[in-house]
Amino acid sequence: MIQVVEGEFDLIARLRAVVEGAEPPGAEHARVRVASGDDAAVTVPAGATATSVDSIVEGVHFRRETFPMASIGRKAMAAALSDLAAMGAEPGEAYVQLGVPADLDTAGAEELAEGLGRCAAENGISVLGGDVSRAPVLWIGVTVVGHADEASDFVTRGGAQDGDVLVVTGELGGARAGLALLEQPDLAERLQPDVADALRRRQLEPVARLDVGRALRRAGAHAMIDVSDGLAGDARHIARAGAVRVAVELERLPLAAGVAEVAAAQGEDAAGFAAAAGEDYELLAAVAADRVNAARAAVEAEGVNLTAIGRVEPGSGLALIDRRGRECGIEGFDQLGASGSRGEPV
């Protein structure tokens, strides 16, 4: 829990106030019995819970030179919530672990907390607790809990069936292109200013697709995952968890505006760039062929596109099909690896 010790520990009390202040007026927290300030937060979940943890680390997932503090907070929360979106969960609670470097001043820490809190509030999430430590670099670890009436309501990565259509929400490659723009500002000369802005926002302030995830669940999605490590890697998870083969047609990938130009500037094929791009936080799902139209309507009702990009077949593994109908290979992003979209520029 957030530990408020006398003296210098005012910072934590302030951060807590900022996060709690971000909650929408009238938020009900029907499940919450004891919020922050005790040894643990007490809730009364009515049915099943989905719990996930996600961390972002300065120098690995962001640099303070290019990320405003509020964006860092937003990004940490959205990245964690994206896992709940991929389960089709109802929003619930969050807990935040902060590592605060000595050179982060109180105003900066408050901005960070504000970003975290606002993102939580916008998604109907109550921040119930946290922990603050000194640390050599800025670190944010977020634990999120979502809910459903029954455990079987959640959509897991497994469950894709032969004949299913693979669909993806929104647009791909934007977060990676946005990162390239932040790290190499010259690239923006190739783009309309509003296109460049939109790409940067995809990197700085990703959106968790909680509403869309629930819409896909209600539309009967068989399997779902969020596109956090790159479409190729995440599609492979669907294949493995479902013991099926997943074939993705690269030319069908919905690219965010400007991605093709940024990829070209870096000497890369646009679809390959997008398929290996992490942090888009779109949802990838396997849907029965006769449910695709219903799923599309449900997702579009949330203001988001849904694109069929491939199919589920008997077999195993991922097949990436290029525009000539040939299989090709693209490595997904690996957080511990030396390469990959998040590993490159930092």
Add this chain to the structure above:
Amino acid sequence: MIQVVEGEFDLIARLRAVVEGAEPPGAEHARVRVASGDDAAVTVPAGATATSVDSIVEGVHFRRETFPMASIGRKAMAAALSDLAAMGAEPGEAYVQLGVPADLDTAGAEELAEGLGRCAAENGISVLGGDVSRAPVLWIGVTVVGHADEASDFVTRGGAQDGDVLVVTGELGGARAGLALLEQPDLAERLQPDVADALRRRQLEPVARLDVGRALRRAGAHAMIDVSDGLAGDARHIARAGAVRVAVELERLPLAAGVAEVAAAQGEDAAGFAAAAGEDYELLAAVAADRVNAARAAVEAEGVNLTAIGRVEPGSGLALIDRRGRECGIEGFDQLGASGSRGEPV
């Protein structure tokens, strides 16, 4: 959730196998529907849940030079579980966030995971998920979830009543003295080898008092907190949360063997040293005067001592009473402050 991406991401799969291998055979996990490997873990809590997060950071809470990797894992888990103990919770689930520096080899990471997993298994906790990132220093963030039939079964920090007796489990000051021994090995010359060993273990491998916490809950404790930031600071939390005054008689503090000698070597009063010492992970509780004997019997049945160290009175704040009956002041440990037991030597 633990993200297993192909290629170099084998480390995570190995860590997961190590943690899961530590679970006792026949562990039932009646609440678990989906464990690690999906976007989120799915559980079906039967009643109320208590959730807490706790992080330990290299250079702040430990140094790899003095801490074996298995001890770091154990310590991270025990520190988090101690918050559940302080709620009187039944053990439930844990989620682990790891920051792995480049100079930590696979064997070291596995040792760490083994320590985490063993500590969890010994306490009846299922590790259901995690997240691994690169990081400049070793970081372990642990989220723990405990259970009770009803929210009101949990013992919070609030609830201490005028006339209650303040009791503490086990012995105090040991973890701080153990840290002093690790950082200044010469100090050990003043102690019997087994006494020095026991003190070092208090620092390296703290024990979460889950069984004892439940015993105190069943014995009717009105308020409870774990002694993680120093008895003085934690007693102050009880006073504030209960809107009462808490008076602690320093000469009654149960000191771990060898603490007096280590304190003397550092020019400190033994009781003051112990009252300001963090990381003992004992439990501090307010118990009705006529329930103290029953509480003591219940705690002793778990093989742990229970000592009455003060009383709850009308008023506010903490009074530390020295052996002459005078009030004196001792600052509790502040994780963000420059001083304090954990801040000193690292």
